[in-house]
Each structure stands twice: as C-alpha cells, then as structure tokens.
Amino acid sequence: MSIIKHRKKIIRQEVLSPAEEARLRGREAGHQEGYEEGYLKGRANYIVSRYAESSFPFRQMHVLYVASGKGFPYSPIDEAIATTLRGMISQVTVVEPGQPISEIAYQIMPDLVLVLDGMFIQNEQLDAIRQQGIKTAVWLTDDPYYTDMTTENVGHYDYVFTLESNCIPYYQQLGCANVHHLPFAAYVEHYKPERMRSAQRREVSFIGSAYWNRVEYLSPIMDQLMQHHTIINGIWWDRLPNFAAYQDRIEVNKWMGPQETAEAYNASKIVINLHRSHEDDSVNNNAVKIPAASPNPRTFEISACATLQLSDARSDLAKFYTPGVEIETYSSPQELLDKVEYYLNHEKERREIALNALERTMRDHTYGNRLNQMLSIIFP
Incomplete structure (x- = not known):
C-alpha cells in the first residue's frame, strides 16, 4: 500500500462517527450471520436430498390400520404412520376405533391389524380378529406414563410395541410373548429443515x-x-x-x-x-x-x-x-x-x-x- 493511500485510510478511520462504526460492525455481523445460516441450510438440504428415495423393501401385504381416535395431538402420528405405510406395502385400510373393526377385518382379511394406542378399541374385537387367524399388533403411545390403562389391553395382541424400553419386562410379566421397544420417529413431511430464512427469530x-x-x-x-x-x-x-x-x-x-x-x-x-x-x-x-x-x-x-x-x-x-x-x-x-x-x-x-x-x-x-x-x- 502506498503512503498516500495509507494516510487516506487513517483519515477515513479517524472521521468515522461512533454511529457509523456501529453501523459498519452491525453490517459485518449481519453478513457473517447470513453466511452461517446459508451454509447450514445448504448442507441440511443436501443431507435431506440424499435420503429422498426410500431404501426399504416394498411388501405385498394388506394392513388394516386402526387410528388412535384421540384427535390432536395424536392425529399427526396417525397421519405419519398411515402415509408411510402406503409407500411401503401394497394396501392400507384405515379405520377409527368406533367402527366394527372385527367385522371389517373378517370382510377384507388383512395380513395385519395394527392399532395405535388402543385405548378405544374393545378387547372382544381383538380376540375375534385373532380367532380369524389375523395377526394383531399395538403401538403404545404414552409409556410409561399410562401403564395402569394399557395393562388391561396388551394381552389381547400378538405383538406389543412400546416407546419405553423399561416397559418390556413389565409387559412380559403380564404374559405378552412378543414385546419390542419401538420409539416414535421424525415424520419428515412435517419436521425438516426450511429452505428459506424463517420469519421468526x-x-x-x-x-x-x-x-x-x-x-x-x-x-x-x-x-x-x-x-x-x-x-x-x-x-x-x-x-x-x-x-x-x-x-x-x-x-x-x-x-x-x-x-x-x-x-x-x-x-x-x-x-x-x-x-x-x-x-x-x-x-x-x-x-x-x-x-x-x-x-x-x-x-x-x-x-x-x-x-x-x-x-x-x-x-x-x-x-x-x-x-x-x-x-x-x-x-x-x-x-x-x-x-x-x-x-x-x-x-x-x-x-x-x-x-x-x-x-x-x-x-x-x-x-x-x-x-x-x-x-x-x-x-x-
């Protein structure tokens, strides 16, 4: 840098007001924050794109899915399960707990009746379904917080899936032969990185x-x-x-x-x-x-x-x-x-x-x- 240019730079630095210096610092910080957020979103979108195509086997089977019947906040879980299943198997039938589930199962003869939560389905219906030779499974939603209520139901399923690993020995003691730890997950249609900067901060x-x-x-x-x-x-x-x-x-x-x-x-x-x-x-x-x-x-x-x-x-x-x-x-x-x-x-x-x-x-x-x-x- 020449002496003249160096002196001009010193002069410019000396005449900047505190407000101008603050503005320049703020602009520099804003640029840096924008870069960092852009970098994060760019890499996040790349990661999501790598997993866009399903790598799971497609199964030729029919699942009768019994929704929780509880409404929000359980309905988004129902949506996640039913929608995901439709991309993995050949046929999904969705019913609510108030419907005659055992009769529907007898009519369509699915390979599996999968129940979310199971609080509103009668155990007699489950027994009737199993008597027809149809497999049944329940995915419990609130373990271990509502085990007093699930105790009455779990014995009426062939398979029990629980969010809580500590509930496995408890359900086994109740006579359930097939108990597995299966937590919920992220439904990526709902939860994913946003491409654009959020309006909220x-x-x-x-x-x-x-x-x-x-x-x-x-x-x-x-x-x-x-x-x-x-x-x-x-x-x-x-x-x-x-x-x-x-x-x-x-x-x-x-x-x-x-x-x-x-x-x-x-x-x-x-x-x-x-x-x-x-x-x-x-x-x-x-x-x-x-x-x-x-x-x-x-x-x-x-x-x-x-x-x-x-x-x-x-x-x-x-x-x-x-x-x-x-x-x-x-x-x-x-x-x-x-x-x-x-x-x-x-x-x-x-x-x-x-x-x-x-x-x-x-x-x-x-x-x-x-x-x-x-x-x-x-x-x-």
Missing part, C-alpha cells in the same frame, strides 16, 4: 407442557435463561413462580401443530428438551412407577429440523444419538444454562452437531425405519 426455544418437574427444574435459572431471547410455548406455564416477568415471551395454553412447531424449531439456534417425570401422580397413571429411560418423540423431531438440541440425559439416549456429536445433554439446571451460553457463542460447533443430528435422523430415525423394523419382526 429465536435464540432458544422450549415447546411443551409445564409439568411440575419442568417448572421446578427451570425455575432456578429462568431469569438468566430468558435473557437469551428464549421463547416458550405450551400449557400451564403460568405455574412459574415469576411468570409475570416473562409472560411476554411465553405463549400459554396453546397446542402447536406440527407445522407451527417445526417453524419454531427452524427459527431457533437451540431447542431445549426436558422430559416429563414418571412419578407425577397429578397427570400420570403409572402406579407401579416404571422409570422412564427412553427419549420422547420430540427428540427425533427437533433433530430432523437441523437444530441443536439440549436434552436432559436419559440412559437410552446414546442408543439413538451420540452425545457431544449429534446431540448435547445436561444433568443439572446450571449445566443446561452453561451449555446454552456456550453454544450461542460457538456457532461452528453448534452447526456441526445440528447437521450430524439431521444426518443420523434421516438415516435411522424416520417412520420408514420404524415401520420397516416392525414389519420385519412380525413377518421375518
């Missing part, structure tokens, strides 16, 4: 109900957590001791559908996952207090959106995601806060874990994976 999100264990866990760090542009959505959050101080950032008493939830995940740099307690008698029906070890469905849905997830540590979690590589965990409120602050200031590490989580989810944790596993067990 969040640093940290939590979406879910304010069960008492969550209120007690988060209360000691809530003041600090909410300083990081944290937004919470879900019912009962007015239980927080200092709710009035945060109510402008908490949307209370609203169930968010899959599309709205996925938009929030995509808009967030970090999403917190904090599992409910298996000992909360105010909402649970788990008299035998079966402990929960397996990850909830939200675990897979967050990861499918290429967003960094901070989850409380459950013993089964490492079977599905590698901590520190595909997910981050915490074991105390302070560790949760420390990791929020760390990853908000370490963009590259945050981004790589989020992309690794997406890759693992697309490879191993879609409904195609789960249903292929189920059908392989029933029809080996």
Whole structure:
C-alpha cells in the first residue's frame, strides 16, 4: 500500500462517527450471520436430498390400520404412520376405533391389524380378529406414563410395541410373548429443515407442557435463561413462580401443530428438551412407577429440523444419538444454562452437531425405519 493511500485510510478511520462504526460492525455481523445460516441450510438440504428415495423393501401385504381416535395431538402420528405405510406395502385400510373393526377385518382379511394406542378399541374385537387367524399388533403411545390403562389391553395382541424400553419386562410379566421397544420417529413431511430464512427469530426455544418437574427444574435459572431471547410455548406455564416477568415471551395454553412447531424449531439456534417425570401422580397413571429411560418423540423431531438440541440425559439416549456429536445433554439446571451460553457463542460447533443430528435422523430415525423394523419382526 502506498503512503498516500495509507494516510487516506487513517483519515477515513479517524472521521468515522461512533454511529457509523456501529453501523459498519452491525453490517459485518449481519453478513457473517447470513453466511452461517446459508451454509447450514445448504448442507441440511443436501443431507435431506440424499435420503429422498426410500431404501426399504416394498411388501405385498394388506394392513388394516386402526387410528388412535384421540384427535390432536395424536392425529399427526396417525397421519405419519398411515402415509408411510402406503409407500411401503401394497394396501392400507384405515379405520377409527368406533367402527366394527372385527367385522371389517373378517370382510377384507388383512395380513395385519395394527392399532395405535388402543385405548378405544374393545378387547372382544381383538380376540375375534385373532380367532380369524389375523395377526394383531399395538403401538403404545404414552409409556410409561399410562401403564395402569394399557395393562388391561396388551394381552389381547400378538405383538406389543412400546416407546419405553423399561416397559418390556413389565409387559412380559403380564404374559405378552412378543414385546419390542419401538420409539416414535421424525415424520419428515412435517419436521425438516426450511429452505428459506424463517420469519421468526429465536435464540432458544422450549415447546411443551409445564409439568411440575419442568417448572421446578427451570425455575432456578429462568431469569438468566430468558435473557437469551428464549421463547416458550405450551400449557400451564403460568405455574412459574415469576411468570409475570416473562409472560411476554411465553405463549400459554396453546397446542402447536406440527407445522407451527417445526417453524419454531427452524427459527431457533437451540431447542431445549426436558422430559416429563414418571412419578407425577397429578397427570400420570403409572402406579407401579416404571422409570422412564427412553427419549420422547420430540427428540427425533427437533433433530430432523437441523437444530441443536439440549436434552436432559436419559440412559437410552446414546442408543439413538451420540452425545457431544449429534446431540448435547445436561444433568443439572446450571449445566443446561452453561451449555446454552456456550453454544450461542460457538456457532461452528453448534452447526456441526445440528447437521450430524439431521444426518443420523434421516438415516435411522424416520417412520420408514420404524415401520420397516416392525414389519420385519412380525413377518421375518
């Protein structure tokens, strides 16, 4: 650089006002943030495109699928299962629990009757279906929290699939011969990375109900957590001791559908996952207090959106995601806060874990994976 040009550069630097300097710094930070987000979305879309074509075997079989009959929030799971099945087998018939299921089964003679949840189907109908030589299976939705209610039903199925690995010995003790651990998954039509920049902007999100264990866990760090542009959505959050101080950032008493939830995940740099307690008698029906070890469905849905997830540590979690590589965990409120602050200031590490989580989810944790596993067990 010539002496004249160097002097001109010094002069320009000297005459910049503080406001102009701030504007230039802001523009530079905006460019950097835009680059980082574009890089994340570009790689995420590439990962999704690699798994666009199904790699599961197509089976010539007919499944009679009995929906949960519970409406939202179970209806999106019904949609995920029925739609995924249609791409994997030759015929799917969908019915509701209130219909004469045993008569329908007798008329169409499916290879399998698959029931989601099973709370609203009469056991006599299941017995009649099995007497016709048709295989039956149930995919339980809320283990271990409602085991008092599932106890009466599980013995009427040939195959029991549960979200909770700790429920396997319990159902075996009840006489169920074929019990398998099969958690839910990510339905990639609902949960996937957005191609465009989200209109929402969040640093940290939590979406879910304010069960008492969550209120007690988060209360000691809530003041600090909410300083990081944290937004919470879900019912009962007015239980927080200092709710009035945060109510402008908490949307209370609203169930968010899959599309709205996925938009929030995509808009967030970090999403917190904090599992409910298996000992909360105010909402649970788990008299035998079966402990929960397996990850909830939200675990897979967050990861499918290429967003960094901070989850409380459950013993089964490492079977599905590698901590520190595909997910981050915490074991105390302070560790949760420390990791929020760390990853908000370490963009590259945050981004790589989020992309690794997406890759693992697309490879191993879609409904195609789960249903292929189920059908392989029933029809080996």
